[in-house]
Structures are given as structure tokens and as C-alpha cells.
Amino acid sequence: MAALPSGVLGVIDSTSDRAVFRQIADRLREAIDKGRFKEGAKLPSESELVEHFGVSRMTVRNSLSILQSEGLISSEHGKGVFVRPRPPVRRLASDRFARRHREQGKSAFTVEAEAAGSRPEVDSLKVREERPTPDISARLGQPRKVLARRRRYLLDGRPVEFAVSYLPLDLARDTPIAEPNPGPGGIYARLEELGHRLDHFDEEVRARMPSPDEVKTLRLASGVPVIQLVRTAYDTEGRAVEVCDTVMSADAYVLAYQLPAN
Amino acid sequence: MAALPSGVLGVIDSTSDRAVFRQIADRLREAIDKGRFKEGAKLPSESELVEHFGVSRMTVRNSLSILQSEGLISSEHGKGVFVRPRPPVRRLASDRFARRHREQGKSAFTVEAEAAGSRPEVDSLKVREERPTPDISARLGQPRKVLARRRRYLLDGRPVEFAVSYLPLDLARDTPIAEPNPGPGGIYARLEELGHRLDHFDEEVRARMPSPDEVKTLRLASGVPVIQLVRTAYDTEGRAVEVCDTVMSADAYVLAYQLPAN
DNA sequence: CAGTGGTCTAGACCACGGG
DNA sequence: CCGTGGTCTAGACCACTGA
Incomplete structure (x- = not known):
């Protein structure tokens, strides 16, 4: 000593x-x-x-x-x-769901990760039908059942994000969206092919301490909060076609948005 | 017992x-x-x-x-x-800096708080000239000196937010912006009167655990993270005219944004 | 193996709150 | 006043790491 x-x-x-x-x-x-x-x-x-x-x-x-x-x-x-070392952060730009990115045929996560020189990975993919919680149900216009797509995202082997997408079941049943791999461009590309041209997204951002479950799946060090992002996608007819509930390690992300001044 | x-x-x-x-x-x-x-x-x-x-x-x-x-x-x-009771959260909408709100002559904070039935208060207001940190300097286009406006916001007596605005000194000196009370509509209204019509804002959102200082000024309970929001305001000529660095109690806020789909 | 942090005990005295 | 949480001690044994 x-x-x-x-x-x-x-x-x-x-x-x-x-x-x-x-x-x-x-x-x-x-x-x-x-x-x-x-x-x-x-x-x-x-x-x-x-x-x-x-x-x-x-x-x-x-x-x-x-x-x-x-x-x-x-x-x-x-x-x-x-x-504690500060891991590199991933910057989520507000145009990350722009149609022009989708048309490349890769998911937003993959494209961005590779551009940053990281190795992207998707994990624990589970798709199933569920009864929605009251909150999800309200956001989607009260469907009786929903399709839930769960998955975990990793960068260079480190889990950074866990996400669940909910879609009204009548819209997603018997489509590629109900498949584990929905194909190039992800579920947003499929939604547009099904005639739901996307108009805009609403995002809600919160921060809080993680639950013990979240500590486990995101391998969070103690003293690291999570960012919870709930995104609702609307088509041009004003219908909510998807809600995505994402929990991110707060020390892996910075979110960027652009707001108009008028 | x-x-x-x-x-x-x-x-x-x-x-x-x-x-x-x-x-x-x-x-x-x-x-x-x-x-x-x-x-x-x-x-x-x-x-x-x-x-x-x-x-x-x-x-x-x-x-x-x-x-x-x-x-x-x-x-x-x-x-x-x-x-721990969950205090009511304040929802920050993405149109909160829209010009139409500014034209009412009140600050975004005041208008929103009163609409929600809360008593808004601003506190610890300090205005002074400073040398910018490298980060602030870079965001503002490398001014030699800046005007810094510090203030704390409270709702019904509870501190919820601490903010510092930085403006290039050559732009703000000897204007109402350098006064403790910049007048109706706040500094954004004054900037537009000075010929800097606002075009858009960039916002960066992070979450982290608070420093001991932040625990004190925001009276944070332990186990409550903070949301840090750095907003840069651009005029129609593309010049960055203000950077606002805000630290908020994470359990008092949810941020809402709208993203276009293309 | 020795050194590290992880868990747990059984005390002690203190400061605060409310009757 | 008594019951509450806040601080601190001086031990003990364990599990993990690396040489």
C-alpha cells in the first residue's frame, strides 16, 4: 500500500x-x-x-x-x-427520418453508425401482437390490438438503445411489417408502399433514472440516466400509423432538432 | 414502533x-x-x-x-x-418561439406558465460581458467577447430551470438587450427590431446527472437527472445571433418536437 | 497469493421534527 | 420529550482480479 x-x-x-x-x-x-x-x-x-x-x-x-x-x-x-470514461456520443439529427435517407434502402441506425465508423448491430428482435396500454392506445387512435416490434441496438458491441414500435394491427397484419426483417428501408418504407405516405413525426423527450431492467439491457453504469423518446408517425391523412418508444443511454446520445422561427 | x-x-x-x-x-x-x-x-x-x-x-x-x-x-x-411525488411537468412545444407568441409582448415562459395556471417567476438575473468559452465562441462565429444573461425560472416558488444566453457583444452592446429587463417580447423581439429577423433555431438535448451546484440552484432531489438544452438562434442571413444554454430539472419537463417526414 | 472492492454487523452519538 | 433519519466507527468475511 x-x-x-x-x-x-x-x-x-x-x-x-x-x-x-x-x-x-x-x-x-x-x-x-x-x-x-x-x-x-x-x-x-x-x-x-x-x-x-x-x-x-x-x-x-x-x-x-x-x-x-x-x-x-x-x-x-x-x-x-x-x-468513468466518456464514451463517444451519437448525434441524432432532426432529419434522420427524411425520405431521402430511407430511399438508400438502409435503416437510419445502420447508415449513421457506418458513417461514424462504428459497427452497428440489432439484437433481441421480437415481433408479436398485443393489447396496447392506455397511453399507446390513445396515441394510435384507440386500436383494439397492436403489432409490437421490440429490438435492441448496439454499437461496437455496446448496447445503446432499446426500442418498441407499436402499429395498429389492422394496418400491419399480414404485411412485411409483421416479419422480423421488414426489408430495405425498414417499416417506414413499407408503410409508404402500403399507401400511408408519411407526413410528419411528433417526438416527446424525457429524462429519468433507469429501472433495474433497463440497467440490465443497456448495461448502464450507475449514475447514468436514460433518455426516453416517444415518437408518433402521422400519414398525410392525419392518421397516427406508428408509435415508437425508445430508451437510450443518456451518455451515448445527443439529440439535435431544428425549429422554425415563425 | x-x-x-x-x-x-x-x-x-x-x-x-x-x-x-x-x-x-x-x-x-x-x-x-x-x-x-x-x-x-x-x-x-x-x-x-x-x-x-x-x-x-x-x-x-x-x-x-x-x-x-x-x-x-x-x-x-x-x-x-x-x-417521491411526481411534480407536474411542463411541456415545451416546438413552436414555443414562434413569432406569433412573441408578438403578444410576453416571454414564452410567462405565457405558458399562466396558461397552465402556475405562478411564474424569474430570479437571479445577471447581465455582464464575458470572454466566451471555446464551445460558445465556436457556436457564435468566434466573437472576442459576449454578453451573458443569466437567470433562474421558478414555477409556484419551485426552481425548474436555469439559463444563460450568450450574444456577440458587438451586436448587443448599448441596446436594450444589455438591460436587465429587455422589454416586452424578450431579447428575441429586440433582436428582430435591430434588424436580425430570426430564421430558425438549432437545439441540442442532453441528459446527465447534475453537478452539486445545479443540485443547489434547482433544489433537486437526489436521483433526479437534468436535461441540458443548448439552443442557437440564426437570423435570415445565416448568422448565429444567440446561444442559450439551459439546465432543467428532468422531472419538471417533457420536450416536444415536430419533424417533417421529408 | 496479496490486494481490491462488496456485504454485513452492532454498536455510538448527533440533528431535526413534532407533540 | 421521543422517534426520525444522518454520520461514523471498528471490526468481520466474502468474491473477484492479477501476478
Whole structure:
């Protein structure tokens, strides 16, 4: 157990009102912010911190748990505690569903990933008929049943997004949309072939902490929120033809939109 | 210390691989999800949980800290632990900066809040000249100095949003935009009067956990992420005339956008 | 193997809230 | 005042990692 480089972490002010474990978290946060521990670098071990600050191990662990919930660090059993690296983010542009992209014959996800030099992958594809939740039902104009298409997206092996598309069953039954692979251009291309020319999409964006399930399927580190995006597609007759509910790892995405000024 | 209603919380499976504190968190989470503890309801006290599950207090506290980081509960010193109420969300529509709204003479925030029956308030207003960060500078076309307008927004006394607007100094100096109160319709109305007719806005949306500073100014409960929205306003000549960097409590907002299909 | 983090205990004292 | 959560200690044993 090597001694800590002096001066890197400072000391505790025992006269302060601020709890000791918060002060330790503050010292570590400063050190990370100032680059004294770089991305991916290993922090001092718990026992080193115990010795350096002269506190019990639980106090040190309490401090580390603060930084973990802030998304600054992550711990690896048997190895140590590390400054969490920022993965590359994927930028979702507001024209990503423009018809001209669809006409290339590839899905929006594939095209974009390959342009960025990543290896795209789709996973856990499941298609089935369901009774819609009240929320989905309302968005789709109260169909009795819907076709649900679930799938997970990965980039270079890392899960980044989980999505479920819902379509009114009367519209999707016995069409390529009900097949696991709906063919080139994806379900939006098929919808247009079926006579539902797409007019516009509504998107709703929320952010929240993930459920335990979402932590598992997206392999989220703790302290990483998710972005939930609910998109409704409308055809030129004003009918809602699809609702897509997407949950994304917040540290893998930035969404970009363009708004007109008038 | 009353006995716990039997059957509400279940028991620990000591043969399970799953850590005891995670099992306790699972039981509590189920109970909340199934509505056995409603929004705002008080959970059993720590000592009641200690007795019910037959574990030490630290184990119980560990369980509660999981639920807290998931945003499900919040604790109040001296009172108890409560199911976190979901505050009403504010919906930001994609036409919120349309000129027709501006022409009413009120700010987008005020109009919308009053329509929703809330009491809007603006706070901590500070205007000053600054040297821009590299990021802001790049978005604004590399001005040497910028005018920065900082302010906090509250609804019914609750802080919901903190925003900083940056404008190229050569454009904003000695205009009403440099005044604390820029007048009816806000700075967008003034920009248009100065000959910068607005053409469109670019918005970038991110989600992340808040910094300790943001926790303080937005009075965020733990387990609540923030949405960061960076908006750039362009005039009809293609010049970037303003960048607005907004941080919002994620549980107070849902963002709505409309995308064209082609 | 030694060193790391993960889990858990059984205490202690404190600060806050409400009767 | 008592019950609540907030902080802290000083141990213990375990599971994982890498040499």
C-alpha cells in the first residue's frame, strides 16, 4: 500500500459543518475536475483513502458512492475505482427520418453508425401482437390490438438503445411489417408502399433514472440516466400509423432538432 | 414502533445469491410500483424495516439509498422516508418561439406558465460581458467577447430551470438587450427590431446527472437527472445571433418536437 | 497469493421534527 | 420529550482480479 502523493487530495476540516464523507467526495471531485485523475485513471484504493484521511472504511465508501451516483466514477470488483470514461456520443439529427435517407434502402441506425465508423448491430428482435396500454392506445387512435416490434441496438458491441414500435394491427397484419426483417428501408418504407405516405413525426423527450431492467439491457453504469423518446408517425391523412418508444443511454446520445422561427 | 402490516413487504431469501440489501430494495420497489405505498406516502421507518427483515440498520439504509438513487423515494430528516411525488411537468412545444407568441409582448415562459395556471417567476438575473468559452465562441462565429444573461425560472416558488444566453457583444452592446429587463417580447423581439429577423433555431438535448451546484440552484432531489438544452438562434442571413444554454430539472419537463417526414 | 472492492454487523452519538 | 433519519466507527468475511 503505497503512500499517497502529498497535496493531491488535501485534508479534512474537522471544524467544518460539512460531513466528513462529503468533504472527501468534494476533494476527489475537485481532483477529477482539475484533471489530476484523468479519464479511465485509477483512484487511490479504499484502504489508501482510509489511511490518507484518517477515517473508517465505511466513510470512504460513502464518499465514493456520492461520486458514483454523480456518474463520475465506477468501481470494478477486485481491480479498483476508476474515473468513468466518456464514451463517444451519437448525434441524432432532426432529419434522420427524411425520405431521402430511407430511399438508400438502409435503416437510419445502420447508415449513421457506418458513417461514424462504428459497427452497428440489432439484437433481441421480437415481433408479436398485443393489447396496447392506455397511453399507446390513445396515441394510435384507440386500436383494439397492436403489432409490437421490440429490438435492441448496439454499437461496437455496446448496447445503446432499446426500442418498441407499436402499429395498429389492422394496418400491419399480414404485411412485411409483421416479419422480423421488414426489408430495405425498414417499416417506414413499407408503410409508404402500403399507401400511408408519411407526413410528419411528433417526438416527446424525457429524462429519468433507469429501472433495474433497463440497467440490465443497456448495461448502464450507475449514475447514468436514460433518455426516453416517444415518437408518433402521422400519414398525410392525419392518421397516427406508428408509435415508437425508445430508451437510450443518456451518455451515448445527443439529440439535435431544428425549429422554425415563425 | 408499530408492527408492520404482514405480507406487505415479504421476506428475504437467505439462500439467494442476491445481496440482502438488494432484495430489500426489490421488495420495497415492488410495493411502491404496485401502489401499496402511494405517492407522498411514508415508508416504514428504518427501525421498523430492521425489525421486519431482521438485518442491521446499515443494511436497511443501503437498500433505501438504492431507491433514492433511482429517484423513487426521498428522505426527510426527523420525519421519515417518503415515496417521491411526481411534480407536474411542463411541456415545451416546438413552436414555443414562434413569432406569433412573441408578438403578444410576453416571454414564452410567462405565457405558458399562466396558461397552465402556475405562478411564474424569474430570479437571479445577471447581465455582464464575458470572454466566451471555446464551445460558445465556436457556436457564435468566434466573437472576442459576449454578453451573458443569466437567470433562474421558478414555477409556484419551485426552481425548474436555469439559463444563460450568450450574444456577440458587438451586436448587443448599448441596446436594450444589455438591460436587465429587455422589454416586452424578450431579447428575441429586440433582436428582430435591430434588424436580425430570426430564421430558425438549432437545439441540442442532453441528459446527465447534475453537478452539486445545479443540485443547489434547482433544489433537486437526489436521483433526479437534468436535461441540458443548448439552443442557437440564426437570423435570415445565416448568422448565429444567440446561444442559450439551459439546465432543467428532468422531472419538471417533457420536450416536444415536430419533424417533417421529408 | 496479496490486494481490491462488496456485504454485513452492532454498536455510538448527533440533528431535526413534532407533540 | 421521543422517534426520525444522518454520520461514523471498528471490526468481520466474502468474491473477484492479477501476478
